[in-house]
Amino acid sequence: MSATSSGAACGVVLGIVFVLLAQQFGYLNLSGLVPAIEYLVIGAVIGGVFGALIGWGLGKRYLARHAADQAVAASSNPPPN
Amino acid sequence: MGAPVRAKVPRQATLALLLVSVVLGVFVIAPTGALAAAGAPAPHAVAAVEPAASGLSAYATWNGVNVATAANASAAFRMSFGANVTVIFYWTQASGSAPIAVDDARLQIFFFGFALGTRDITTVGAATSPLSMNNWNTGPLQYILSGTYQLTASLLATNGSTVWSQSFWVNITAPYYILALLPIVLILIAIYEVYALCTVGKYAMIGRPPKSSEPAAPTPSAPAPESAEATGSAGGTDTGGATPPGGGSS
Numbered sequence: 204m205s206a207t208s209s210g211a212a213c214g215v216v217l218g219i220v221f222v223l224l225a226q227q228f229g230y231l232n233l234s235g236l237v238p239a240i241e242y243l244v245i246g247a248v249i250g251g252v253f254g255a256l257i258g259w260g261l262g263k264r265y266l267a268r269h270a271a272d273q274a275v276a277a278s279s280n281p282p283p284n
Numbered sequence: 285m286g287a288p289v290r291a292k293v294p295r296q297a298t299l300a301l302l303l304v305s306v307v308l309g310v311f312v313i314a315p316t317g318a319l320a321a322a323g324a325p326a327p328h329a330v331a332a333v334e335p336a337a338s339g340l341s342a343y344a345t346w347n348g349v350n351v352a353t354a355a356n357a358s359a360a361f362r363m364s365f366g367a368n369v370t371v372i373f374y375w376t377q378a379s380g381s382a383p384i385a386v387d388d389a390r391l392q393i394f395f396f397g398f399a400l401g402t403r404d405i406t407t408v409g410a411a412t413s414p415l416s417m418n419n420w421n422t423g424p425l426q427y428i429l430s431g432t433y434q435l436t437a438s439l440l441a442t443n444g445s446t447v448w449s450q451s452f453w454v455n456i457t458a459p460y461y462i463l464a465l466l467p468i469v470l471i472l473i474a475i476y477e478v479y480a481l482c483t484v485g486k487y488a489m490i491g492r493p494p495k496s497s498e499p500a501a502p503t504p505s506a507p508a509p510e511s512a513e514a515t516g517s518a519g520g521t522d523t524g525g526a527t528p529p530g531g532g533s534s
């Protein structure tokens with residue numbers, strides 16, 4: 204599972220949770236079945252897209268950081284002869 | 285000097301991404317629903333009013349206020365935790381029309397299109413107006429749910445048919461807005477998912493070969509002939525005698 208797909212999965216859950224929380228705080232009406240499903244799908248899609256973008260960015264940053272740490276460690280600890 | 289600075293940058297970026305995700309959630313997802321709720325009423329948001337049967341004129345009051353005034357979600361009645369409400373059903377029949385015997389006044393609360401709760405006031409035989417539903421509340425649901433819900437008040441005839449109904453909206457508030465089971469669980473899930481999203485970068489290493497700064501050590505796949513003979517004579521790598529050493533077979 205890549206960082207992008209993991210971020211998308213988290214984003215989908217967050218989108219659904221935000222929709223349900225908005226209903227619980229009185230911003231949304233989920234009394235009807237069809238509009239409720241529409242809101243949940245919209246929240247899941249928006250959350251998934253943003254989650255995938257965040258996961259992709261964090262993955263790239265993690266790789267860059269890991270490479271930089273390895274380079275620093277290699278320069279500070281040369282291999283024994 | 286360079287390593288500590290490099291170590292701090294990703295943490296700041298993670299915090300920044302966390303803030304961005306929260307801001308996006310607050311300013312993109314929630315307002316979308318808020319605008320949809322506060323804007324022009326969608327077809328599903330309009331209170332469904334079933335016309336009364338011919339000759340029957342009816343209405344209901346919520347603590348003395350006609351429920352027709354809360355026909356939109358933006359004009360919902362507010363109901364605090366633990367409050368009780370009196371709903372009174374009134375109806376009149378026009379003279380000269382066929383009499384309609386009403387014996388049931390019903391109040392239903394809906395969520396996801398399904399009735400969460402139903403309360404009926406029934407009488408034996410035909411009832412006379414008004415019918416009072418005293419001390420109505422959401423019961424155990426008030427410990428679980430909060431938010432805006434659609435209610436339907438209806439009058440049923442003795443043959444079971446609905447002769448009048450009207451939908452209206454009620455905003456049920458939990459103590460301190462969040463002290464109900466569902467908001468608490470949702471907030472905990474959101475916190476966990478935000479944490480998981482912030483630490484999702486480590487998955488980028490999965491499937492990648494480990495990078496080593498040291499040169500690869502030669503593998504001991506080609507040992508010296510002497511050591512191979514010594515090993516074979518000692519029986520350390522013997523696999524049960526199926527392939528004996530070459531020196532011992534002749």
